Amino acid sequence: MAISSFYGLQTSLRGLLAQQRSLDVTGHNVANASTKGYTRQEAVLAASDALQVPAGAVQNGSGAHIGSGVDVQAYRRVRDGFLDLQYRAQATRLGEERGIAEGLGRAELALAEPSDDGLSSRLSDFWDAWSGLANAPEDSAARQAVIEQGQSLAGAFKTVDDQLALVRSQAAEEYATLTASGGRIEQIAGEIGQLNDTIKRFVTAGDPPNDLMDRRDVLLDELSTLAQVSVEDLGTGSLRVTFGGPGDPPLVDDTTVNFPPALSAPSGRLGALRDLAAEPGGRIAQLRSDLNGVAETLAGAVNRLHPGFFSFTPGAAAATLSVATDAAGLNASYTGFKGANDVALQIGQLRGGAADDLYGAFVARVGSEVSQAARQEANAQALTDSVDDRRQSVAGVSLDEEMTNLIRFQRAYQASSRAMSTMDEMLDVLINRTGRVGL
Amino acid sequence: MRITTGMVQRSTLADLNRVSERVTDAQKKASSGRQITKPSDDPYNAARALKLRESLAGVRQYERNIEDAQGWQEATELALSNITDSVQRARELLVQGASDTTDAVSRESIAKEVDELIAAVKEAANSNFQGRYIFAGTRTDEPPYPVGADDTYQGHRTAVVARQVGPSVSLDIGVTGLSFLGDGAAAGDGKLLDTLRSIAADLRSGDTAAMQADLSGLDTNLDQLLGVRAFNGARQNRLDAALGRMSQLEEVTLGQLSETEDADIAATLITLNSQQTAYQAALKVGANILQSSLMDFLR
Numbered sequence: 147m148a149i150s151s152f153y154g155l156q157t158s159l160r161g162l163l164a165q166q167r168s169l170d171v172t173g174h175n176v177a178n179a180s181t182k183g184y185t186r187q188e189a190v191l192a193a194s195d196a197l198q199v200p201a202g203a204v205q206n207g208s209g210a211h212i213g214s215g216v217d218v219q220a221y222r223r224v225r226d227g228f229l230d231l232q233y234r235a236q237a238t239r240l241g242e243e244r245g246i247a248e249g250l251g252r253a254e255l256a257l258a259e260p261s262d263d264g265l266s267s268r269l270s271d272f273w274d275a276w277s278g279l280a281n282a283p284e285d286s287a288a289r290q291a292v293i294e295q296g297q298s299l300a301g302a303f304k305t306v307d308d309q310l311a312l313v314r315s316q317a318a319e320e321y322a323t324l325t326a327s328g329g330r331i332e333q334i335a336g337e338i339g340q341l342n343d344t345i346k347r348f349v350t351a352g353d354p355p356n357d358l359m360d361r362r363d364v365l366l367d368e369l370s371t372l373a374q375v376s377v378e379d380l381g382t383g384s385l386r387v388t389f390g391g392p393g394d395p396p397l398v399d400d401t402t403v404n405f406p407p408a409l410s411a412p413s414g415r416l417g418a419l420r421d422l423a424a425e426p427g428g429r430i431a432q433l434r435s436d437l438n439g440v441a442e443t444l445a446g447a448v449n450r451l452h453p454g455f456f457s458f459t460p461g462a463a464a465a466t467l468s469v470a471t472d473a474a475g476l477n478a479s480y481t482g483f484k485g486a487n488d489v490a491l492q493i494g495q496l497r498g499g500a501a502d503d504l505y506g507a508f509v510a511r512v513g514s515e516v517s518q519a520a521r522q523e524a525n526a527q528a529l530t531d532s533v534d535d536r537r538q539s540v541a542g543v544s545l546d547e548e549m550t551n552l553i554r555f556q557r558a559y560q561a562s563s564r565a566m567s568t569m570d571e572m573l574d575v576l577i578n579r580t581g582r583v584g585l
Numbered sequence: 586m587r588i589t590t591g592m593v594q595r596s597t598l599a600d601l602n603r604v605s606e607r608v609t610d611a612q613k614k615a616s617s618g619r620q621i622t623k624p625s626d627d628p629y630n631a632a633r634a635l636k637l638r639e640s641l642a643g644v645r646q647y648e649r650n651i652e653d654a655q656g657w658q659e660a661t662e663l664a665l666s667n668i669t670d671s672v673q674r675a676r677e678l679l680v681q682g683a684s685d686t687t688d689a690v691s692r693e694s695i696a697k698e699v700d701e702l703i704a705a706v707k708e709a710a711n712s713n714f715q716g717r718y719i720f721a722g723t724r725t726d727e728p729p730y731p732v733g734a735d736d737t738y739q740g741h742r743t744a745v746v747a748r749q750v751g752p753s754v755s756l757d758i759g760v761t762g763l764s765f766l767g768d769g770a771a772a773g774d775g776k777l778l779d780t781l782r783s784i785a786a787d788l789r790s791g792d793t794a795a796m797q798a799d800l801s802g803l804d805t806n807l808d809q810l811l812g813v814r815a816f817n818g819a820r821q822n823r824l825d826a827a828l829g830r831m832s833q834l835e836e837v838t839l840g841q842l843s844e845t846e847d848a849d850i851a852a853t854l855i856t857l858n859s860q861q862t863a864y865q866a867a868l869k870v871g872a873n874i875l876q877s878s879l880m881d882f883l884r
Contacts, residue, residue, distance in 0.1 A: 179590055186589075254623055260634045260846065270642035277646045277749060281653045284717060284725055483741050485717060485725030491747055491755060497643050498752070502636075510632035513624025520625065531599060535592050542589030546879040553883070 149199060149212065151576065154569045160215030161562030164191055167218050168555040172548050179543040183364035186543045187356055190219040223356045229537040230363065231377075234370035236533050238414040240526040241371035245418025246429070247519040249317055253433060254516045256309030259509050266505060268302040269444075270497075271295045277494035283478035283487040292476060292490075296455070296469040303441050307434060307464035314430040318423035321416060324372060325406060331372060331389075334365050335403045341365075342384040343401045349383030359383075373412035390416065429515070436508045437464045444501035451492050452477060597871040604864045611857040620848040630845050637842040644835045647751055651828045654748040654758045658821045660714035661760055665814045667709040668777075671702045672810060675781060676803055678702075682788045683796040696788035703781045707732065710762045720762035722746070729762040736769020736778045738762055750827045758824075760817060765809050777806040 168189045178184040196211035203210040258264045275295035279288040324330050341362040348355045366387065369375050373390040380386055380400055389397035391410030397403065409416065425431045441463035445456035457470035479486035614620055624631040681687060682695045707730040710720050717725040721740030729740035738761070746759030767776020770783065780802045787795040 180594075251625075254625055257624065259624055260621060260631055260638065266635045266638060267642075270639055274642065274646050277650060280747075280749060281650055282715070282717075479723070481723065481744065483723035483725075483744060485721070485741075485746060486723035486744055487747065491749055494646075494749055495753060495755075497646075498636075498639055502639050506632045506635045506639075509624050509635055510628045513626075513628030513631050516623075516625035517628060531595070535596070536586075538589050538592045538595070539587045542591040544587065544589040546590075547587075549879040549883065 149197065149203075151573065153197065153212075153214075155566060157213070157215035158562050158566035158569060160194055160217060161565070162559060164189070164216040164218055165555045165559035165562060169552065169559070171221060172551045172555060175543045176545065176548050179545055179548075183360050183367065184543065185223040185225045185356065185360050185363075185541040188222055188224060190222050191216050192219045193217075220354075221356060223354075223359060223541075225363075225541045226537070229533065229540065230366075233530070233533045233537055234367065234375055234377075236526065236530040237367060237370045238374045240523070240530045241373075241415035242413050242418045243519065243523040243526045245317075245415045246421065247516070247523040249313055249418065249422040250429065250512070250516045250519050252313045252316075253310055253430060254512050256306055256313065257509060257512060265299075265302045265306055266502075266509075268295070268299045269502060269505065272299045273494055273497035276490050277497075279476075279478050280487040280490035280494050283490060284484040286473060289473040289476045289478075293469055293471070293473050299444075300456070300467040300469060303437070303464040303467050307437055310430055310434050310437065311465075314423050314425070314428065314434075317419045317430070321419040321423060324416060324419075325409070327405070331369070331397075331407065332403075332405050334369050335387075335389075335397050335405060338362055338365050338369075338385070338387060338398045339401050339403045342398065345383040346400075354383065371415055373409065373414035373416045390414075433508075433512060434464065436504075436511065438462060440464070440501060440504045440508055441467050443504050447496050447499065447501060448493055451496075452489050593874060597875060601864075601867055601871060604860065604867045608857070608860045608864050611853060611860050614848040615850070615853045615857050618848055618850065619846055620853075621846050634842060634846045637838055637845060641835065641838045641842060643752065644831050644838060647749065648828060648831045648835070650748050651750050651824050651831065654750065654756065655821070655824050655828070657714050657719060657746075657748075657758050658817060658824060660712060661719050661758075661817055662814065662821070664709045664712040664719065665760075665810065665817060667712075668706050669807070669810055669814065671705045671709070672777065672781075672803065672807055675699055675702045675784065676800070676807070679784050679788075679796060679800055679803060682784075683793050683800065685793065689791055692788045692791055696785045699781060699785045699788065703778065703785070704732075706766070706777065706781065707736070710766055720760060720766075722759060722761045722763075730766070730778075735771060736767075736782065737771065738766065738768050750824065751831065754827075756820065756823065756827075758820060760813055765806070765813050775802060775805075777810065780806050 168191065171187050171189045175186050194214045194217040197214050198209065198211055200209040201207060203212070259266060261267070272292075272295045275288075275292045279285075279292050282288045326332075341358055345355055345358050345362065348358075362385070366375060366377060369387070369389060374392075376388045376392065378386040378388070384400045385398070386396045386400065387398040388394060389409075390407045390412040394408040394410050395404050397405070397407050411417075412420065420428075422429050426435075438461065441458065442460070445458050445463060445467060448455050452471075454470050455476075457466075457468055459466040478490040479488045481488070613622060621627050621631050621634060678695050678698055682692050687695070710730050711728040711732075712719060713725075718728055718740070719725075721727060721729040722742065723744035723746060724739070724741040725746075727739055729738055730736060731739060740761060740763065742761065742763055744759070745757040747755045748758050749755045765776060766778050767774040769778045770786075773779060780799060784796070784799045784803065787799055
């Protein structure tokens with residue numbers, strides 16, 4: 147069987163088309179170099195099916211396979227699914243540490259310590275006022291000062307407690323907003339369900355929609371900062387996504403969305419918010435109960451010496467602390483003599499005692515929790531960055547590489563054209579000049 | 586490892602953020618002059634700073650207490666010195682009156698002067714410090730020896746007037762009038778007012794033997810009075826010493842607080858400078874890396 151004279155033209159054409167497609171893909175990569183979550187693509191080239199010549203192609207009379215050029219096999223996303231798993235695990239941890247660090251950081255600001263405006267300064271002023279009264283027990287201005295400093299101290303306790311309560315309620319609110327119907331989690335779940343459906347149809351038809359898959363991976367990344375995510379490939383391009391606890395029913399199963407999620411062990415940002423907001427036992431609730439302890443110790447110590455000076459509700463002492471007496475009802479002493487100061491003197495001596503110690507320990511506890519949370523956040527951030535770098539190393543667009551590819555594919559395109567021109571000249575000789583001897 | 590454009594951008598940005606965070610940190614320290622601006626900067630030292638601030642406030646309050654007590658003591662000393670003067674004058678008069686050459690008319694005029702001296706002593710015993718009667722124990726709102734009444738002591742008889750002059754140190758700064766002036770003639774307690782009253786009476790009756798007894802009684806009273814003044818003076822010394830100790834303590838505590846809380850300005854400024862240099866270097870390097878690409882070298 148003879149081989150067609152025009153066979154080579156077809157081979158060159160395939161080359162031209164394949165290089166053109168590769169150039170198109172390069173252009174797409176360059177255009178998306180800074181698109182979030184974009185995975186670089188490549189046209190996978192392979193030699194096209196050879197022309198089989200059954201017999202007589204070579205000297206010994208047997209057949210041969212003659213190359214027919216190149217074909218585009220597929221447009222591939224260059225991505226490592228294992229790195230995605232690692233990235234999402236780190237993102238969950240980072241989301242949790244960041245949530246905790248943010249919440250505790252706000253709680254710390256509420257203390258305004260060490261400064262002249264914090265609770266410790268008010269406490270100091272309060273002791274000063276009692277000592278002042280001990281110096282001048284008959285002086286009504288000194289009595290008024292004790293009442294006023296007591297009220298200002300109670301106000302300072304309430305302010306700190308209110309701020310802590312606000313941090314707690316903000317965390318609870320954010321948790322509720324995220325997990326509410328129509329919230330971000332339901333939006334993401336719905337979108338993943340739809341993408342599953344679309345991607346499945348294309349994959350079944352044999353053309354994986356790379357850019358839609360990128361979009362779905364971005365959504366999974368976002369979901370993983372909120373709570374732990376595990377993804378199971380259903381084999382048809384579709385995914386089953388478990389969210390917020392290993393044993394929970396899947397949030398997205400193929401195209402079905404199960405909302406709301408059970409969230410048995412969320413971790414991630416949701417875990418942090420839950421940890422901050424829980425009552426009782428949450429981090430903020432614990433700080434508030436510590437503060438209540440300080441207020442109760444203070445009120446107890448003062449009331450033991452001056453019954454009924456402070457009133458408070460047990461269990462919510464910081465919020466409800468108030469001065470229950472007025473200047474007229476204030477007793478610097480119970481001996482009945484105007485110049486006696488034994489009570490004022492003893493209360494003045496409470497300075498630096500149990501209440502101050504407890505408050506100091508409370509501030510130190512907040513401080514070390516915040517600095518620990520900040521360290522862990524920095525650590526989680528570093529790990530996340532390093533995994534993300536590895537992922538970007540595989541999937542990211544390198545402009546230098548794309549430029550090189552541009553040149554490579556351009557040259558290959560030019561060479562294919564040159565091969566075609568050569569073929570053309572050859573045919574010109576054959577068709578227009580052959581057999582014209584003697585004309 | 587394949588380095589992609591996104592990686593270079595991300596890591597450049599992350600590095601810049603890190604360095605500029607350090608610059609901001611150093612700036613905050615330099616501008617506030619403090620190395621602890623919130624508890625998490627250094628939880629241990631933040632708690633220590635709170636403790637030191639509390640001690641400092643305490644020391645300053647003790648200083649105020651001591652100054653108040655010193656005022657009280659000075660008023661006491663002044664009154665005691667007036668009383669001593671009166672008593673010494675009374676003694677001179679008594680010696681004069683006890684002389685056999687003094688006639689009844691002179692004794693009567695001497696007795697009148699003694700009456701005046703008694704009034705002066707009671708007046709001094711009613712002296713006050715900032716409106717508070719200093720010889721009345723804790724009944725500071727009533728004069729201990731009301732004018733016009735008899736000589737019975739009206740103040741609180743046993744109470745102490747305590748002032749806190751140091752952590753868990755309190756000092757009784759009060760002197761009751763009862764201790765050296767007594768309850769007067771009616772009680773017959775042999776204290777100053779009793780003696781003075783009997784001197785006046787004896788002068789009028791002209792009983793020289795009783796006057797001799799009064800003289801030895803007055804000497805005993807004078808000794809008592811000097812004893813009270815010596816005791817008061819010793820307390821003043823104690824207060825002075827306590828004030829000296831408190832101002833030393835204030836200085837030491839301030840030093841410790843500053844060491845705990847304040848930034849070392851020289852070190853902070855050097856850090857700030859070197860961080861700024863690092864930041865500029867990072868910016869320059871980042872700009873160079875981000876700008877260069879293969880495209881610069883292709884036609």
